[in-house]
Amino acid sequence: MLVSATDMLKQARKEGYAVGAFNINNLEWTKAILQTAQELNSPVMLGVSEGAGKYMTGFKTVAAMVKAMDESLGIKVPVALHLDHGTYEGSYKCIDAGFTSIMFDGSHFDIEENVAKTKELVSVCHHLGMSIEAEVGGIGGEEDGVVSQGECADPDECKRIADLGIDMLAAGIGNIHGKYPANWAGLRFDVLEKITEKVGADMPLVLHGGTGIPEDQIKKAISMGVSKINVNTECQLYFQEATRKYIEEGKDQQGKGYDPRKLLAPGFEGIKEIVKIKMEMFGSVGKA
Ligand code: 13P
Numbered sequence: 001m002l003v004s005a006t007d008m009l010k011q012a013r014k015e016g017y018a019v020g021a022f023n024i025n026n027l028e029w030t031k032a033i034l035q036t037a038q039e040l041n042s043p044v045m046l047g048v049s050e051g052a053g054k055y056m057t058g059f060k061t062v063a064a065m066v067k068a069m070d071e072s073l074g075i076k077v078p079v080a081l082h083l084d085h086g087t088y089e090g091s092y093k094c095i096d097a098g099f100t101s102i103m104f105d106g107s108h109f110d111i112e113e114n115v116a117k118t119k120e121l122v123s124v125c126h127h128l129g130m131s132i133e134a135e136v137g138g139i140g141g142e143e144d145g146v147v148s149q150g151e152c153a154d155p156d157e158c159k160r161i162a163d164l165g166i167d168m169l170a171a172g173i174g175n176i177h178g179k180y181p182a183n184w185a186g187l188r189f190d191v192l193e194k195i196t197e198k199v200g201a202d203m204p205l206v207l208h209g210g211t212g213i214p215e216d217q218i219k220k221a222i223s224m225g226v227s228k229i230n231v232n233t234e235c236q237l238y239f240q241e242a243t244r245k246y247i248e249e250g251k252d253q254q255g256k257g258y259d260p261r262k263l264l265a266p267g268f269e270g271i272k273e274i275v276k277i278k279m280e281m282f283g284s285v286g287k288a
Helices: 006-015 027-039 050-055 059-072 088-097 111-127 155-162 189-199 215-223 233-248 265-282
Strands: 019-023 044-049 079-086 101-104 131-136 141-143 146-148 168-171 205-207 226-231
Touching: 006 019, 006 226, 019 027, 019 079, 019 265, 027 044, 027 059, 027 233, 027 265, 044 050, 044 059, 050 059, 050 079, 050 088, 059 079, 059 088, 079 088, 079 131, 088 101, 088 111, 101 111, 111 131, 111 155, 131 155, 155 168, 155 189, 168 189, 189 205, 189 215, 215 226, 215 265, 226 233, 226 265, 233 265
Parallel strands: 019 044, 019 226, 044 079, 079 101, 101 131, 131 168, 168 205, 205 226
Antiparallel strands: 141 146
């Protein structure tokens, strides 16, 4: 069931768990995530980066595919179709295409411009019944060409953005996209605490860069107000490992092992496996 993320995140914030936002790239990714959410009776968000949207020939294709698949698979759990790290222009394209949620990432603008653009988009989204995420402080690393050094968000700026009526707030707390380097210092819980104090106990916070954060840090972050966790790279790694194994075992050369539906099946199962691990870790199982 396609819905905005507002209610699922409010519930997660209140009950102390997090909803996973998994990035999609194609049909296999989408189907694997939707099926797993349904099997585990978990709410879920499908993240679409601008790069992935372009790869799938545009946001309209993505929205049409997700809507049709949600119906054909008989998905009953709440699913939000969400733009990930959207530009101002990309946000409007997703609003037009029929997404149910967007992230406007104005973190690279100065705070006045971030506030002005976020404010405008909050009013458009809420008028249409969509949810909106905003960002303060860059998430480090690189995702689909979006590069940031990663900085901790300023709690006062978080409050200014949160007060605009957004549904979820992404605030940098030392998290980065992609694999964490061996010398990573861990999440800055001191910063998270200050942010929560400022924005209040009702604001669902978003943790980007969910790949590779140790479970104890995930659980602590959730206990401190994180209600949405983004995962992208880890699904790619599970897909890659399973596909590599299939080919290295020579299965693509046995019978009709070259059939794309057979060739992509192990990777599909790999995505299901990691999505299940994450949903269990985030505590969203059975919460739909
Ligand atoms: P990872 O690729 O590190 O899992 O981060 C995903 C993300 O934050 C998407 O916005």
